Amino acid sequence: MDVLARIESALDAALALGEGRGCPPKLAAAMRHAVFPGGARIRPRLCMSVAHACGADDAALVDAAAASIELMHCASLVHDDLPCFDDAAVRRGLASVHAAFGERLAVLAGDALIVLAFQVLPAAGVRAPQRLGRLVTTIGMGAGMPLGIVAGQAFECEPRVSLRDYQRAKTGALFSAATAAGAEAAGADGAPWRDFGDWLGEAYQVADDIRDVAADPALLGKPVGRDEALGRPSSASELGLDGALDYFEQLLGRVIESIPPCRGAAQLRALVRSEAERLIPHAAYADRARVAA
Amino acid sequence: MDVLARIESALDAALALGEGRGCPPKLAAAMRHAVFPGGARIRPRLCMSVAHACGADDAALVDAAAASIELMHCASLVHDDLPCFDDAAVRRGLASVHAAFGERLAVLAGDALIVLAFQVLPAAGVRAPQRLGRLVTTIGMGAGMPLGIVAGQAFECEPRVSLRDYQRAKTGALFSAATAAGAEAAGADGAPWRDFGDWLGEAYQVADDIRDVAADPALLGKPVGRDEALGRPSSASELGLDGALDYFEQLLGRVIESIPPCRGAAQLRALVRSEAERLIPHAAYADRARVAA
Numbered sequence: 001m002d003v004l005a006r007i008e009s010a011l012d013a014a015l016a017l018g019e020g021r022g023c024p025p026k027l028a029a030a031m032r033h034a035v036f037p038g039g040a041r042i043r044p045r046l047c048m049s050v051a052h053a054c055g056a057d058d059a060a061l062v063d064a065a066a067a068s069i070e071l072m073h074c075a076s077l078v079h080d081d082l083p084c085f086d087d088a089a090v091r092r093g094l095a096s097v098h099a100a101f102g103e104r105l106a107v108l109a110g111d112a113l114i115v116l117a118f119q120v121l122p123a124a125g126v127r128a129p130q131r132l133g134r135l136v137t138t139i140g141m142g143a144g145m146p147l148g149i150v151a152g153q154a155f156e157c158e159p160r161v162s163l164r165d166y167q168r169a170k171t172g173a174l175f176s177a178a179t180a181a182g183a184e185a186a187g188a189d190g191a192p193w194r195d196f197g198d199w200l201g202e203a204y205q206v207a208d209d210i211r212d213v214a215a216d217p218a219l220l221g222k223p224v225g226r227d228e229a230l231g232r233p234s235s236a237s238e239l240g241l242d243g244a245l246d247y248f249e250q251l252l253g254r255v256i257e258s259i260p261p262c263r264g265a266a267q268l269r270a271l272v273r274s275e276a277e278r279l280i281p282h283a284a285y286a287d288r289a290r291v292a293a
Numbered sequence: 294m295d296v297l298a299r300i301e302s303a304l305d306a307a308l309a310l311g312e313g314r315g316c317p318p319k320l321a322a323a324m325r326h327a328v329f330p331g332g333a334r335i336r337p338r339l340c341m342s343v344a345h346a347c348g349a350d351d352a353a354l355v356d357a358a359a360a361s362i363e364l365m366h367c368a369s370l371v372h373d374d375l376p377c378f379d380d381a382a383v384r385r386g387l388a389s390v391h392a393a394f395g396e397r398l399a400v401l402a403g404d405a406l407i408v409l410a411f412q413v414l415p416a417a418g419v420r421a422p423q424r425l426g427r428l429v430t431t432i433g434m435g436a437g438m439p440l441g442i443v444a445g446q447a448f449e450c451e452p453r454v455s456l457r458d459y460q461r462a463k464t465g466a467l468f469s470a471a472t473a474a475g476a477e478a479a480g481a482d483g484a485p486w487r488d489f490g491d492w493l494g495e496a497y498q499v500a501d502d503i504r505d506v507a508a509d510p511a512l513l514g515k516p517v518g519r520d521e522a523l524g525r526p527s528s529a530s531e532l533g534l535d536g537a538l539d540y541f542e543q544l545l546g547r548v549i550e551s552i553p554p555c556r557g558a559a560q561l562r563a564l565v566r567s568e569a570e571r572l573i574p575h576a577a578y579a580d581r582a583r584v585a586a
Contacts, residue, residue, distance in 0.1 A: 017438075018437060018438030018439055019438065019439060020438070020439030020440065021439070022439060022440060022458060023438050023439030023440060023444055024444050024447040024448050024450070024451055024454075025451070026447065026450050026451060027438070027443075027444060027447035027450070028438065028439075031438070075404075079400055079401075079404060082400065084395075084396040084397050084400065085397060085400075102377075102450070103377040104377050104378060104447075104449070104450055105447065105450050107372055107375065107377065107378075107400065108372075108443050108446055108447045108450075110404065111368075111372060111403065111404070111407060111437070111443045112437045112438050112441075112443045112444070112447075114404060114407050114408060115407060115433050115436045115437030115438070115441070115443065116433075116437055116438065118411045118429055118433055119429070119430065119433035119434075119437060121429060122425075122426035122427070122429045122430045122433075123430070125426055126426060129422035129423050129425065129426050130422050132415075132422065132425060132426055132429070133415035133418055133419060133422055133425050134415070136411055136412070136414060136415045136425070136429060137412065137415045137416070140408050140409075140411055140412035140415075141412075143408045144311060144404075144405045144408030144409055144412060145310075145311030145312065145313070145316050145320070145321065145324070145405050145408070145409065146311055146312060146313030146314070146315060146316030146321075147313065147315060147316060148408070150320075150401050150404045150405045150408065151316055151317050151320060151405070153401055154317040154319065154320035154397075154398065154401045154405075155317050156397070157317070157319050157320070157395070157397055157398050157401075158317055158318070158319060161317075165315060
């Protein structure tokens, strides 16, 4: 099975775990709407790639870790789209959860997805209880306090915040959790893998800022220019578009350098390069060179 | 240390776990506001009492399990009070979280409390990884899909729902998780303890319905008559006040009967009786008898 098919199947199994007899059908539908169809699934792909690079021996636990990370990401999108935050009616080209199911079911779907992100772990971790404890800790840190994605979102409610802290928490934390969880699901130490996820998350956030001011709305799947409209910290507004592109290139270098020595390093570098091209196509740099010449 | 002091201390330690360097201070404050001062702390008391009755040998894990259950309960109160649900400005006689901190921080505080409810477990479960897996499963079932408290809240968005299913999920699920988690934290099987929590949760919900139509608002800490105003299923509106009082008495009998044989059974029965008196004072029955005479 290819990696994307494996991720979709792991997510389907995770949702099925919650769809027991008697469950409220609208909530179940809202949760599925939040998870399918997905975006690029970069976080679970990253988790699985690191697990593979660390010589994973427990496919069920790797699937569960990858699904957990993606469920947490989907939960954050559902709550970020709520009227009190971004008030976004569209997500990935479709109605956002609250636009399709109402605000109450959107709040509850996010809540239930957060819970499900933990529920999937013990179901798969019976043979490796020591790994389970590390995974719960890692996913908790990526999601919650003090510096997970929920904390990152809360920085928007603070009067002053450094752009770096905001981006590291809002995006980097779950990338870092994805790489550490991949290693831990394989029975390896997650700590050496955190920098890789951290830098990649920061690069991803900068790319998102660049795309927010520069991209075609049809490609992004959400309206363009929202960061500025919402007064959110953004590297594109802080550094300018050119400065942000330079910064993105620097970050990519750091991402590549931070891959720990392992037998899967070459594959991970290839994943990073294809992801970078998907986020900011080389055409963007070429345009800039032409304008500068 | 008495039980209530021990619970407050476990909750304080849990919140401190999330208050690492650099965390967003308003979110940290909103989370503390959601947890302190508490209500009767019935769920963690129940969890600790069952753990004690099962011969608990790991105080740190029992504290973590009890804190986890209460954090999940507090998270649900924060989200239930949101404008899109109950729109309650007051909780336990103080400003609700969204009234004090705004809607965005209320959504995020609920999210972060759900995550924290899982984060506390591995921090305490290093010596007992097998118990950890069972606890994550139990607390996930009590909180999320298919029939946890989030699912219970979602039944309010369904066109038709049986009162019993609604109440069992909305309240019983976390009571059942509290009793099972108490046993599991002590290394015992949680399953025989589920009925006890289930019946107690149902009794508690019926008492809440009775108090909603009959109690003094100052004692309840929230405005009276909200179930009817919000069109929510309620045993008091379905059975009438007298019928609901009869049903409450029947349920108490089942609660007592369902306590599994254990050396702490007498203490558990005493806890149930004092809790029942706190919820529906005998004066309520006496009044009824006088009116009937």
